[in-house]
Structure formats: structure tokens, C-alpha cells
Amino acid sequence: MDIGQERRTPVTARVKLTLCTDDRFFGPGVCELLEKIRETGSIRAAANRMDLSYTKAWKILNRAEEELGTSLITRVSGGRNGGSSTLTEAGGRAVRDFREIETRVREYASEQLKAHYRTFMPEEQEK
Amino acid sequence: MDIGQERRTPVTARVKLTLCTDDRFFGPGVCELLEKIRETGSIRAAANRMDLSYTKAWKILNRAEEELGTSLITRVSGGRNGGSSTLTEAGGRAVRDFREIETRVREYASEQLKAHYRTFMPEEQEK
DNA sequence: AATGGTTATTTATTTGAAAATATAACGCTA
DNA sequence: TAGCGTTATATTTTCAAATAAATAACCATT
Numbered sequence: 001m002d003i004g005q006e007r008r009t010p011v012t013a014r015v016k017l018t019l020c021t022d023d024r025f026f027g028p029g030v031c032e033l034l035e036k037i038r039e040t041g042s043i044r045a046a047a048n049r050m051d052l053s054y055t056k057a058w059k060i061l062n063r064a065e066e067e068l069g070t071s072l073i074t075r076v077s078g079g080r081n082g083g084s085s086t087l088t089e090a091g092g093r094a095v096r097d098f099r100e101i102e103t104r105v106r107e108y109a110s111e112q113l114k115a116h117y118r119t120f121m122p123e124e125q126e127k
Numbered sequence: 128m129d130i131g132q133e134r135r136t137p138v139t140a141r142v143k144l145t146l147c148t149d150d151r152f153f154g155p156g157v158c159e160l161l162e163k164i165r166e167t168g169s170i171r172a173a174a175n176r177m178d179l180s181y182t183k184a185w186k187i188l189n190r191a192e193e194e195l196g197t198s199l200i201t202r203v204s205g206g207r208n209g210g211s212s213t214l215t216e217a218g219g220r221a222v223r224d225f226r227e228i229e230t231r232v233r234e235y236a237s238e239q240l241k242a243h244y245r246t247f248m249p250e251e252q253e254k
Numbered sequence: 255a256a257t258g259g260t261t262a263t264t265t266a267t268t269t270g271a272a273a274a275t276a277t278a279a280c281g282c283t284a
Numbered sequence: 285t286a287g288c289g290t291t292a293t294a295t296t297t298t299c300a301a302a303t304a305a306a307t308a309a310c311c312a313t314t
Contacts, residue, residue: 009148011195013228016143017236019247021136026247044260053303058262068138068247075261078311082259090246097243101140105236109144112231116224119217120146120153120195171290180273185292202291205281209289 011120013109017102025067026098030060034087034095037073041084068094138247140236144229152194153225157187161214161222164200168211195221 018027036046047057065072072091077083087095113120145154163173174184192199199218204210214222240247 012147014145014147015232016145018141018143019240020139020141024141042260054261055263055304056302076311077259077261077309079260080258080312082312083261083310085261093246097246101236101239101243104239105142105232108235109228109232112228113146116228119220119224169290181291182274182293183272203281204279204289204291206290207282207288209282210280210291212291 011113013106013113015102015106015109017098017105019098021067025064026094028102030064030072031095031098033057033060034072034091037085038087038092038095041086043073043075043085138240140233140240142229142233142236144225144232146225148194150194152191153221155229157191157199158222158225160184160187161199161218164212165214165219165222168213170200170202170212 016028018024032050033043033046033052036049037043040046040049043057043061044054047054050057061073068090070090071088072094073085073087075083075085143155146152159177160170160173160179163176164170167173167176170184170188171181174181177184188200195217197217198215199221200212200214202210202212
């Protein structure tokens with residue numbers, strides 16, 4: 001079991017932030033989807049970039065909009081290129097604010113972990 | 128899709144904290160297992176209380192000890208009651224510190240969410 | 255009106271993680 | 285030494301979640 005060995009990599013804090021009503025609905029998944037939709041202009045292309053099936057992406061987006069009670073993307077089907085999707089103002093704001101909260105919480109978690117270095121990084125030096 | 132409806136429940140921030148080396152290894156699962164082992168004195172009983180198979184619990188514990196490079200529980204097999212497991216000093220400290228970090232990070236996340244109420248709680252009043 | 259690539263939706267198939275099962279060792283007790 | 289309930293570990297089975305596949309509607313362009 002290799003107890004008492006030197007560790008390969010330092011211990012870090014990972015934070016998965018999710019916003020919830022009854023159940024969780026807005027997390028890293030929706031957020032990344034929205035970001036990729038902003039880049040590509042399409043749900044399908046966004047799903048492909050994330051190695052995600054279109055169906056799954058579609059469900060995630062529907063659920064988030066339903067729970068948040070706001071339209072996050074504007075969907076158009078048909079037309080020259082078959083259709084497209086673009087972020088609404090609320091969608092763009094959700095992405096920006098979620099990432100901001102996430103970043104701050106992660107930084108805070110990292111600080112907290114350092115304050116307990118003795119427990120989780122026993123072999124490392126106090127700075 | 129019910130866009131623009133009143134929401135049933137308020138939006139809250141959920142934080143899943145996990146400590147990682149290369150991969151995650153110490154999260155809510157191990158922590159709860161350790162707490163239940165402390166209460167029951169047995170891996171099997173702890174797993175049962177969590178509706179978890181013994182095998183799964185055993186793997187989680189092994190992995191955490193391996194990654195952390197420390198023994199978290201003392202295991203005894205055989206004997207009057209078949210055997211038992213108890214937390215080591217490091218195991219107890221890990222539980223205490225993990226919960227403390229987790230609580231603080233959650234409180235902080237909750238504050239951050241409030242600061243962005245307009246995006247994620249559009250129909251609610253500013254306090 | 256036929257084409258092409260999207261959105262929308264249902265249904266069938268796959269897959270991967272957890273559970274269940276099985277087996278053995280351990281060591282106190284009767 | 286037989287029994288009991290634990291730890292330890294490998295193997296098989298189950299099941300939910302994700303993917304794949306199938307179908308249709310949409311509509312600018314040709």
C-alpha cells in the first residue's frame with residue numbers, strides 16, 4: 001500500500017461549484033456548453049467539442065433554462081446553415097458570474113487548505 | 128418550458144470539495160466513511176449505514192490512504208467480534224480539518240452567490 | 255421542390271461504475 | 285477445533301446514465 005512514501009504531486013483543493021434549486025442544475029457542464037455555443041454558434045458543434053452527444057447537451061441546456069426560469073440561448077432551426085444558437089444577455093451574464101464566483105471560491109479553498117497543511121501535506125515544509 | 132415562472136425554491140450554492148494529488152482522493156465520501164467508522168468501529172457497519180457495498184468502501188479507504196501516504200484507520204481482522212477498525216490520529220485529524228475547510232468554503236460560496244443575486248435570483252429582492 | 259445542416263424528440267443500444275456474490279484468512283471464544 | 289463476524293480480494297452481475305440511431309420539422313439557398 002506504500003504508506004509513508006514521498007508523494008509525487010502536491011495536494012490541491014478541487015472545488016466543484018453547482019447552483020441548486022431543489023436539485024443542482026447550473027454547474028461546470030452547462031457553463032462550458034454555453035461558452036462553446038458562444039464560440040461556435042451551435043449546440044451541436046459545442047457538444048462535439050466537449051465529446052458530448054447532442055441529446056445530452058440539449059437536455060442539460062433545457063433543464064438549466066427551466067430551473068433558472070430564464071432563456072439562456074436563442075435557438076434558430078432552418079436557414080442557410082441549418083440553424084444556429086446564440087447566448088442571450090442572461091446567458092452571457094450567467095457564464096461570466098458563474099466563472100467569477102467559481103474562481104473566487106477556488107482561491108479561498110486553496111488558502112484554507114494551506115492553513116491546514118500539516119494534515120494533508122505532512123511531509124512538506126511550512127512556508 | 129415554463130420560462131418566466133416564479134421559482135419554487137431559492138437558488139443555493141452547492142460546493143463539492145475534494146482534495147487531490149494527480150486525481151481526487153479525499154472527498155465527502157471518504158470523510159463520511161471515516162466518521163461512521165469512528166461511530167461503529169467497523170468498515171462493514173460504516174458501509175452499511177451509507178448504503179454502500181463493503182467492497183466499494185474498502186477501495187475508497189485504500190485509495191485515500193495510498194494517495195495521502197498515511198494510515199487513516201487501524202484494521203484488525205479476527206478476534207471475538209470478527210475484527211474492527213478505528214481511526215488513527217491522522218484519520219481523526221483529516222476528518223476534523225476537512226469538515227472545517229468545507230464549512231468555510233461553503234459559507235464563502237454562499238456569500239459570493241448573494242453578491243450576484245441579480246443573475247441567479249432575478250425575481251428576488253435585494254436584501 | 256430538392257438540398258443541407260441545424261434544432262427537436264423518441265427509442266434502442268452500449269458502457270462503465272457500483273453492487274452482489276464468492277472465497278479465504280484471521281483470531282478470539284466455546 | 286468448530287464457529288462467528290470481521291477484513292481482504294477477485295469475479296460476476298446489475299442497472300442507470302450516456303451514447304447512438306432514427307425521425308421529423310425548420311428554412312435559406314439552389
